[in-house]
Amino acid sequence: MSLTRRDVLVWGAGSAAALSLSGLPAFATATDDAVMAFTGGADTMDGGITLTAPEIAENGNTVPIEVDAPGAVSIAVYATGNPLPGVATFNFGALAGSRSGSTRIRLAKTQEVVAVAKMEDGTFRKASATVKVTIGGCGG
Amino acid sequence: MISRRDFLQVAMATTALYGASGFGKWSRLSAQQMLTQDKLLEFDTFGNISLIHMTDIHAQLKPVYFREPSINLGVGENKGAVPHVTGAEFRKAYGIEDGSPSHYALSAGDFAALAQGYGRMGGLDRIATVIKAIRADRPDAILLDGGDTWHGSYGCYHTHGQDVVNAMGLLKPEAMTFHWEFTLGTERVLEIVNDMGFPALGQNIFDKEWDEPAEDFEPYTWFERGGAKIAVLGQAFPYMPIANPGWMFPEYSFGIREERCQEMVDEVRAAGADLVVLLSHNGFDTDKKMATQVQGIDVILSGHTHDALPEPVLVGDTIIVATGSNGKFVSRVDLDVRDGKMMGFRHKLIPIFADVIEPDAEMAAQIDADRAPFKDALEEEIGVADGLLYRRGNFNGTWDDLICDALIEEREADIALSPGVRWGPSILPGQPITREDIWNVTSMSYPNAYRTEFTGEFLHVVLEDVADNLFHPDPYFQQGGDMVRTGGLGYKIDISKPQGSRITEMTLLKTGEAIDPSKSYVVAGWASVNEGTEGPPIWDVVENHIARKGTVEVKPNTSVQVTGT
Numbered sequence: 051m052s053l054t055r056r057d058v059l060v061w062g063a064g065s066a067a068a069l070s071l072s073g074l075p076a077f078a079t080a081t082d083d084a085v086m087a088f089t090g091g092a093d094t095m096d097g098g099i100t101l102t103a104p105e106i107a108e109n110g111n112t113v114p115i116e117v118d119a120p121g122a123v124s125i126a127v128y129a130t131g132n133p134l135p136g137v138a139t140f141n142f143g144a145l146a147g148s149r150s151g152s153t154r155i156r157l158a159k160t161q162e163v164v165a166v167a168k169m170e171d172g173t174f175r176k177a178s179a180t181v182k183v184t185i186g187g188c189g190g
Numbered sequence: 191m192i193s194r195r196d197f198l199q200v201a202m203a204t205t206a207l208y209g210a211s212g213f214g215k216w217s218r219l220s221a222q223q224m225l226t227q228d229k230l231l232e233f234d235t236f237g238n239i240s241l242i243h244m245t246d247i248h249a250q251l252k253p254v255y256f257r258e259p260s261i262n263l264g265v266g267e268n269k270g271a272v273p274h275v276t277g278a279e280f281r282k283a284y285g286i287e288d289g290s291p292s293h294y295a296l297s298a299g300d301f302a303a304l305a306q307g308y309g310r311m312g313g314l315d316r317i318a319t320v321i322k323a324i325r326a327d328r329p330d331a332i333l334l335d336g337g338d339t340w341h342g343s344y345g346c347y348h349t350h351g352q353d354v355v356n357a358m359g360l361l362k363p364e365a366m367t368f369h370w371e372f373t374l375g376t377e378r379v380l381e382i383v384n385d386m387g388f389p390a391l392g393q394n395i396f397d398k399e400w401d402e403p404a405e406d407f408e409p410y411t412w413f414e415r416g417g418a419k420i421a422v423l424g425q426a427f428p429y430m431p432i433a434n435p436g437w438m439f440p441e442y443s444f445g446i447r448e449e450r451c452q453e454m455v456d457e458v459r460a461a462g463a464d465l466v467v468l469l470s471h472n473g474f475d476t477d478k479k480m481a482t483q484v485q486g487i488d489v490i491l492s493g494h495t496h497d498a499l500p501e502p503v504l505v506g507d508t509i510i511v512a513t514g515s516n517g518k519f520v521s522r523v524d525l526d527v528r529d530g531k532m533m534g535f536r537h538k539l540i541p542i543f544a545d546v547i548e549p550d551a552e553m554a555a556q557i558d559a560d561r562a563p564f565k566d567a568l569e570e571e572i573g574v575a576d577g578l579l580y581r582r583g584n585f586n587g588t589w590d591d592l593i594c595d596a597l598i599e600e601r602e603a604d605i606a607l608s609p610g611v612r613w614g615p616s617i618l619p620g621q622p623i624t625r626e627d628i629w630n631v632t633s634m635s636y637p638n639a640y641r642t643e644f645t646g647e648f649l650h651v652v653l654e655d656v657a658d659n660l661f662h663p664d665p666y667f668q669q670g671g672d673m674v675r676t677g678g679l680g681y682k683i684d685i686s687k688p689q690g691s692r693i694t695e696m697t698l699l700k701t702g703e704a705i706d707p708s709k710s711y712v713v714a715g716w717a718s719v720n721e722g723t724e725g726p727p728i729w730d731v732v733e734n735h736i737a738r739k740g741t742v743e744v745k746p747n748t749s750v751q752v753t754g755t
Contacts (some may be wrong), residue, residue, distance in 0.1 A: 104445045108431040109573045114401045114443075137485050152401070160689075182667055184432060 081128045081135040085166055085176075088126045089145035092125050094166055100124070101165040101177040110157045110183035118150035119167035119175055122166075125151065126168075131161025224307075225291055227548045229647030231323050236536040237526030238416025239457035240328040240469065242321060244363075245336025245493035246515035246613070248370070249346035249354045249629070251557045253310035253544030254615035258498065258514045259582035260298035263685055263755050264440070268475050270482035273497035273512065284500050287561045295518065295541040296440065296498055302578045302618050309545040312359045312517030315557060316542050316684035318550035319439045321361060321519050324419035328524075330415050334422060335363040336493030336513070340382070341370035342613050345564055350378050353384065353560035360553050365389045365411050369471045369494060370438045373635045379439070380406055391424020391469060393454045394447040404442055409454045418465055418527040423487075425451065425480075427469040427494055429669045433659075434635050435719040446482050446666055455486040465527045467491065473670035474512055481505035488532040494670045496582070496612045500539050509535060516615055518542055568626040577744025579617040581631060583662065585683075585750040586672050589614060589631050592742055593728070594677025596735035597714040601641045601725075604698060605649070605679045607715035610656065610672030619744075628732050632716075637727040647707035649694060653681065658689040676749065680707070686754030699749060 085094070099119035108112045117125045117140065126135040140151035155163070160182045167175040227563055264274030275283055277299045286292040293302040295311060324331050339358060340351035351374050365388055371379055383390040383406065393409035396402060401726075403409065413420040428446045430439070454465055468487050470477050473495040481490060482505055490510045498514030513521040520540045526533045561568065581587040590608045597606035614631035618621055644652070652674065659669040673683075680697040696705035705711070716728040 100449075102449060105664075106429055106432055106445075106669075108398075108429075108436060108443055108445070182658075182662075184650065184659065 069173075081130040081164060084128055084136050085126075085164070088166055088168070089174045092172075092174050094174040096176060097164060098169070099167045099175040099177045101163065101179050103163050103179040103181050105180075105186055106182045107157060110159075112154045113157050113164060113181060114152065114154050115166070116150065116152040117165045117177075118148070119169070120149055120169040121170050122175070123151040123170055124168040126166050127153075127155070128141070128164045128166075129155055129157055129161060130164055132156070132158050137163075157181055159183050191708055202660045211637075213693070214323065225539070225543055227319075227547050230540060230543065230546060231320060233324075233327070233522060233524070233538055234536065235327055235610050236524035237534065239418060239420065239465065239525045239527055240324065240331035240333050241489065241491070241521075241523040241525070242324055242333040243336065243491040243511055243513045243521040243523065244333070244517075245471075245513050246489070246496055247312075247314070247354075247517045248338055248342030248515065248613040249340065249351075249633075250312055250343065250517045250615065251314045251345070251354065251357055251540075251561075253313035254516055254630070255305050255310055255317065255618060256312070256518055257301040257578065257580040257582060257616045258296060258298050259584070261583045261585065261752075263584055263661070263752075264475070265685060266665075268478070268665070272499055272503060273474050273495065286500075286621055291541065291543065292500065293491065295543075296500060298582075301580070301616070305616075305618055307734050308543060310714050311544055311563075312542050313544050313549065314517060314556040315549035316544055316547040317517060317520055318361060318553035320542065322550060324522055331522075332413055332415065332420070332422070333361065333363045334467075334491055335366040335490055336364060336469055337368045337426070338370050338493065338515075338613070339366070342376060342630065342633055344568055344626055344633060345561060347629065347633045347635070348564060349560065350374055351382060353557070355382055356560055357493070357553060357556055359386070360556055363388055364413070365391050365422050365469060365515045367391050367424035367426050367469050367471050367493075368395075370431055370432065370434070370634075372442070373434050374438075376439045376441055389424075391422065392426035392444075393451055394428060395426050396443040396445075396447075398441055398443040401443065403450075403688055409450075410458055416527070419462050420465045420467065420527075421461075421463040422467045422469055423451070423454055423458070425472055426497045427471040427670075428476070432692040433669050433671065435721065437721040438635065446472070446480070448480065451480065452484045452486075455484060460487055464530045465489070465525065465532055470494075473665070473668065475665035475668060476670070477510050478505055479665045481508040481510060489525070489535075491521070491523075493499075498539060502535070502537050507532075509537075511537065513539065515613065519698045556613065568624065571622040571626060572628065572733050572742070573623050573740050573742060574620060575617055575623060575744055576740045577619050579623070580746065581614040581616070582612060583672065585752065586675050586747045588744045588747075589616075590675035590747070591677070591747050592736075593632070593732055594675055595742075596732045597639060598677050599715070600731045600735050601639060601714035602712070603641060603678070603714035604700065604711045605644075605713045606677030607652070607713060608675040608677070609717040609751075610660070610674050611717075612672060623736055623742075625729075625733065628729050628736070632727075632729045633733060634717060636718065636723065637716060637729065638718070638723045639714060639725040639728045639731045640718055640723050641712065641714045641725060643710040644713045645707065646705040646709050647709065649679070649705060649711065650696060650707065653693045653696070654689055657683060657685070661685040661692065662689070671729065673750075680749035680751075682753065684754035685752065695751075
């Protein structure tokens with residue numbers, strides 16, 4: 051498993067370009083475009099990938115997430131509500147025992163986190179989770 | 191299979207106490223003649239296992255008055271479902287007669303009048319008597335503490351929880367989970383946990399740095415009773431670092447962690463558990479959802495949202511038991527567990543009527559010994575209220591109205607904000623307000639009453655944010671408190687709307703003008719989760735205010751208009 055800094059930067063640049071093209075702060079579109087670039091336009095299916103994220107972030111600046119997709123060669127993660135949705139891409143070699151990765155991400159606000167896995171057979175799997183970023187509340 | 195017959199028997203256990211009428215007119219003596227300790231403890235022992243559940247006592251070692259809420263709205267799938275049923279509707283749902291002991295103990299309505307007749311409830315010395323009686327009947331009954339135990343009083347604050355720890359040490363619980371305990375700070379929590387002699391549970395307590403299970407807390411513990419293997423899993427309050435100051439326990443992360451809970455259930459089942467119990471501080475609606483999501487839990491002992499239900503709620507094959515708060519109740523759950531299955535159960539929510547149940551002498555002596563150094567300070571009378579002071583309710587309560595008035599007047603603010611916590615006993619009309627009473631509704635380790643400026647826009651963001659913590663249709667996004675209380679500020683709320691559009695028509699009450707998003711207002715509040723918050727402790731602000739007024743006036747509060755229910 052390797053988390054490539056290069057991919058992070060590439061996704062960042064890609065989504066920024068999408069933003070400037072559309073001229074709108076349409077984050078969903080920026081994510082769609084980034085996913086499109088990752089899948090090459092192929093359809094994504096549900097199942098076969100698990101995205102674990104907290105329901106409510108304890109600290110929006112560092113939110114732990116975990117992705118797990120047995121049989122994946124690559125898993126990309128997107129924060130749909132961030133100015134730049136691309137977060138990370140995990141690539142797995144043929145000998146990788148588990149096809150999972152975890153990292154911490156910064157979330158600007160309440161939003162959906164999306165993970166897309168490219169499988170060994172060339173198909174794509176997708177999972178998403180809403181993470182709430184709150185200013186705090188009152189405990190019972 | 192759960193036997194439906196047992197379930198129905200359970201339903202009437204408390205309500206059948208007595209159904210005399212005479213509502214509000216009984217003298218203390220005649221009310222008490224209707225209740226006896228034997229009657230309160232009466233239980234037809236069942237099956238091979240007994241669980242005893244207590245939770246959310248908030249350091250109330252002495253008996254208290256505690257009015258249950260008249261407004262407790264449910265949203266989404268929980269709209270109109272218990273515990274979101276209050277007052278007369280609650281009594282109707284459970285067949286509780288008006289004016290009965292169960293009316294007084296479990297629901298709002300005529301509280302002050304009924305309190306005159308039935309007296310205070312709770313007290314750990316009375317609870318000790320009840321637990322001893324259950325243990326006499328079933329010596330290996332398992333006592334489980336759902337947390338919010340070492341928080342909420344003058345004595346608890348000044349002894350850093352030690353007075354409660356001493357008292358609980360006599361009760362000897364067999365496991366515990368947590369919430370407000372963590373506001374004592376990590377060091378103190380670990381000091382108590384390492385010394386208390388029973389497991390500190392929390393499958394969802396994680397080491398924050400490494401995001402792996404924290405080694406100071408166990409996910410579950412084992413019991414062997416009546417020929418059955420019992421696994422008790424702990425679920426600490428999931429949103430501790432959000433609802434309370436995370437900087438006081440920076441080593442830990444929490445969360446619901448449903449996947450891990452399933453893993454732990456699977457692990458104990460594989461290790462031969464015949465019965466799986468979740469000792470939870472999730473809050474009731476979250477527990478209901480968790481029961482549908484995590485397979486294989488037989489019993490959830492539910493805490494945090496302070497609901498007292500006279501019968502368990504059945505979700506699939508899981509029973510959820512809610513035992514109330516502030517020491518008013520203890521639940522006894524007898525189970526028939528055979529061949530790896532829960533075959534049936536019998537349950538009783540035992541109301542702790544303080545004038546009916548004999549105090550346990552050893553416990554009473556322990557509590558009084560720890561009170562002795564503070565006795566004079568605790569009992570000093572500060573003032574009196576001309577009406578009932580209570581806290582519970584989704585939007586306001588008269589105690590919080592008084593606290594907000596104190597903040598506005600003593601801190602010279604336009605607007606006051608007071609946290610929507612659910613702990614804090616009630617004061618009857620004309621009853622002297624002592625220093626102890628003030629601390630019972632304000633005591634915490636981050637009490638500073640700040641004074642600052644908020645723009646109208648930010649005030650709106652705050653109200654929307656807190657409203658979403660209460661009225662998000664998915665219980666996993668709820669934090670289990672009530673709406674932040676506002677003083678000097680009125681608003682409309684449509685609880686059916688999404689975040690950002692629930693709160694409208696915010697009004698500055700002193701001028702009647704609409705709140706201007708771009709204008710700044712002087713706001714006083716307390717219980718900020720931010721480190722370094724400055725200001726006098728809230729109990730001083732409230733005490734000064736009450737002392738200055740002598741008699742505080744309790745007025746109806748019409749500043750919040752609610753729709754979408």
